[in-house]
Amino acid sequence: MADADIQPIHTVARLLGLRASAIRYYEERGLVEPALRLAGRRWYSPEQVRRLAIIQYWQAYGLMSLEEIADVLAGPKATRGWAEIIEQRITALDEQLREIAGARDHLRHVLSHHENSAPDGCEHYEARLFNGLQARNRTP
Amino acid sequence: MADADIQPIHTVARLLGLRASAIRYYEERGLVEPALRLAGRRWYSPEQVRRLAIIQYWQAYGLMSLEEIADVLAGPKATRGWAEIIEQRITALDEQLREIAGARDHLRHVLSHHENSAPDGCEHYEARLFNGLQARNRTP
DNA sequence: GTGCAAGCTCAAGCCGACTTGAACGCAAGT
DNA sequence: ACTTGCGTTCAAGTCGGCTTGAGCTTGCAC
Numbered sequence: 293m294a295d296a297d298i299q300p301i302h303t304v305a306r307l308l309g310l311r312a313s314a315i316r317y318y319e320e321r322g323l324v325e326p327a328l329r330l331a332g333r334r335w336y337s338p339e340q341v342r343r344l345a346i347i348q349y350w351q352a353y354g355l356m357s358l359e360e361i362a363d364v365l366a367g368p369k370a371t372r373g374w375a376e377i378i379e380q381r382i383t384a385l386d387e388q389l390r391e392i393a394g395a396r397d398h399l400r401h402v403l404s405h406h407e408n409s410a411p412d413g414c415e416h417y418e419a420r421l422f423n424g425l426q427a428r429n430r431t432p
Numbered sequence: 433m434a435d436a437d438i439q440p441i442h443t444v445a446r447l448l449g450l451r452a453s454a455i456r457y458y459e460e461r462g463l464v465e466p467a468l469r470l471a472g473r474r475w476y477s478p479e480q481v482r483r484l485a486i487i488q489y490w491q492a493y494g495l496m497s498l499e500e501i502a503d504v505l506a507g508p509k510a511t512r513g514w515a516e517i518i519e520q521r522i523t524a525l526d527e528q529l530r531e532i533a534g535a536r537d538h539l540r541h542v543l544s545h546h547e548n549s550a551p552d553g554c555e556h557y558e559a560r561l562f563n564g565l566q567a568r569n570r571t572p
Numbered sequence: 573g574t575g576c577a578a579g580c581t582c583a584a585g586c587c588g589a590c591t592t593g594a595a596c597g598c599a600a601g602t
Numbered sequence: 603a604c605t606t607g608c609g610t611t612c613a614a615g616t617c618g619g620c621t622t623g624a625g626c627t628t629g630c631a632c
Contacts, residue, residue, distance in 0.1 A: 300608090300609085301608095301609080302608080302609090311590080311591075312609090313590070313591060313592080314589080314590065314591085316610090316611095317589070317590060317591090321589090331597085331598065331599085331609085331610095332597080332598085332609070332610055332611095333598090333608085333609055333610075334609085334610095349535070349538075350535065351589090352531060352535075353494075353528055353531060353532065354493075354494060354588095355532065355535055357588075357589095358588080358589075359588095375543060378539050378542060378543050379543065381539055382536055382539050382540060382543070385532055385533075385535060385536040385539070386536065388493055388532055389529060389532055389533060389536070391492060391493060392493065392495065392525050392528055392529055392532070393529060395489070395490065395492075395495055395525060396522055396525040396526065396529070398489075399518050399521055399522050399525070400522060402518060403515060403518050403519065403522070440578095440579090441578095441579080442578080442579090451620080451621075452578095452579085453620070453621055453622085454619085454620065454621085456580090456581095457619070457620060457621090461619090471579090471580095471627085471628060471629080472579070472580055472581095472627080472628080473578090473579055473580075473628080473629095474579085474580095491619090494618095497618075497619095498618080498619075499618095
């Protein structure tokens with residue numbers, strides 16, 4: 293019954309909505325390995341499929357780079373900064389949530405107040421636009 | 433007094449936290465033009481600076497591609513789908529907000545429940561991971 | 573008038589995340 | 603025996619968004 297769960301690359305790819313080439317690429321980058329190779333061909337166990345799903349999930353919308361995912365998946369044994377990476381990510385995601393919500397409201401505003409004009413040249417923008425700026429310019 | 437508001441490229445770049453090369457690139461892609469050229473050199477009015485700020489704001493976090501921003505900035509006169517582009521973006525941003533919030537909670541969970549183990553191999557994941565999958569696999 | 577920093581243009585390079593193409597391997601069906 | 607159809611490797615290409623480098627021009631200070 294255990295062997296029935298093991299799947300070839302295209303099956304996994306189709307299940308996850310990935311291309312086989314992407315899976316091979318993840319392997320090349322050290323993120324995942326097939327459970328087994330038969331005559332050179334890759335076979336994946338449910339465990340690896342889950343791992344691929346995690347990779348895909350974390351990587352969606354560019355939330356984490358493959359390298360960061362690799363670090364996190366390697367776990368505490370391999371990476372000193374494991375928890376730190378995740379904490380940083382959480383902070384970054386919170387920031388990102390605020391930014392995106394702001395951008396969305398901003399677009400809603402454009403839609404409701406500027407139906408007959410290009411969206412630039414409106415004073416309503418100023419505040420939001422340049423608030424963001426001040427935040428960004430603290431660093432450089 | 434109006435002329436006092438007009439600024440050369442590096443001043444604008446510094447103000448916005450951009451590189452001059454990025455501003456030239458935006459111009460090449462048709463997103464912005466200097467108000468004036470003196471002996472070939474670019475000078476920007478507050479209007480253009482605002483436009484650059486908009487570009488930067490919308491482009492942050494890959495929320496919109498430069499091409500989409502160009503379309504939206506071109507306005508109703510130039511683009512039939514102006515409002516549609518923005519509506520699509522709003523929808524996409526809402527979706528993105530949900531995804532990112534989910535990912536953040538997910539990471540929080542990893543942090544609190546897996547301090548001593550690699551984050552894969554945990555059943556808590558399954559639901560969220562494969563829910564997302566089902567959504568993604570409706571299309572292909 | 574001589575330097576030299578800053579600007580300009582144009583082409584090429586870079587990064588991440590893949591995809592694509594060429595050339596080949598292996599196993600099953602007819 | 604041979605074709606079909608995935609599979610494999612490795613190198614090179616693609617895309618977006620810039621950056622960098624070469625080679626030339628300008629503006630300003632001394």
